[in-house]
Amino acid sequence: MGDSSLWRTNKELAEIYDRHVKTVYRICFIYMKNQHDTEDMVQNTFIKLMKDNTKFQSEEHEKAWLIKTATNLCKDHFRSWWSKKRVSMDEAPELAVDTPLMDDALKMVLELPDKYKTALYMYYYEGYSTVEIAKILGKKESTVRGYLHTGRKLLKIEMEGDGI
Numbered sequence: 500m501g502d503s504s505l506w507r508t509n510k511e512l513a514e515i516y517d518r519h520v521k522t523v524y525r526i527c528f529i530y531m532k533n534q535h536d537t538e539d540m541v542q543n544t545f546i547k548l549m550k551d552n553t554k555f556q557s558e559e560h561e562k563a564w565l566i567k568t569a570t571n572l573c574k575d576h577f578r579s580w581w582s583k584k585r586v587s588m589d590e591a592p593e594l595a596v597d598t599p600l601m602d603d604a605l606k607m608v609l610e611l612p613d614k615y616k617t618a619l620y621m622y623y624y625e626g627y628s629t630v631e632i633a634k635i636l637g638k639k640e641s642t643v644r645g646y647l648h649t650g651r652k653l654l655k656i657e658m659e660g661d662g663i
Contacts, residue, residue, distance in 0.1 A: 507548075507549070512545070512548070512549060515548065515561055515565075516545055518558060518561070518562075519561060519562050519565050520541065520545075522562060522565070522566065522625065523541050523544050523545070523565050523566070523569050524537060524538075524541050525620070525624070526566055526569045526570060526573075526617075526620070527540040527541050527544070527569050527572075527573055528609075529573075529608075529609055529616055529617065529620055530570070530573035530574070530576075530577070530613065531573060531576075532609065536576075540569060540572055540573050540576065541569070543572050544565060544568050544569040544572055547568050547572070548564075548565065548568070551564075563631070563634070563635045566621070566625075566635055567635050567636065567637070570617060570636070574613065604654070605624075607654055607657050608620060608623075608650075608654065610657075611650055611653055611654070614646050615646050615647075615649055615650030615653060616650070617636070617646075618632055618636075618643055618646035618647050618650060619646075619647060619650045619651070619654075621635070622647055629643045629644050629647065
């Protein structure tokens with residue numbers, strides 16, 4: 500088949516990009532919390548796609564692969580010693596792509612620890628079931644349900660504290 504980096508045609512890559520770039524951007528923004536780093540991670544996710552030869556069975560399979568890849572790349576970014584900075588949502592610039600309404604609830608979700616915010620975002624904003632989230636993240640369903648339960652509890656405490 501030749502060069503492994505050319506498994507997909509430019510047309511196929513462009514179609515996958517168009518279908519899923521907004522989702523990948525939102526997932527990366529959950530972690531990076533600023534436009535510049537988010538755009539870098541989105542780019543890295545699609546570069547990884549270009550080099551990967553996974554045969555997708557459906558658009559949902561594509562989306563799940565991209566979410567897991569984007570999540571892992573963002574987590575890896577924060578594991579490195581030179582990149583420990585994060586900004587608050589107040590410092591984040593206007594988002595470059597259409598994103599869900601940045602209401603107070605979403606801001607609070609973004610401030611949660613990674614495992615909780617990823618599960619809550621995927622459940623409430625992307626519409627995945629706990630079974631699907633578990634498969635995408637490579638976790639047990641009970642673990643994902645625990646993340647959702649704890650995340651909701653943390654949000655409730657935060658919202659009550661803010662008088663919302």
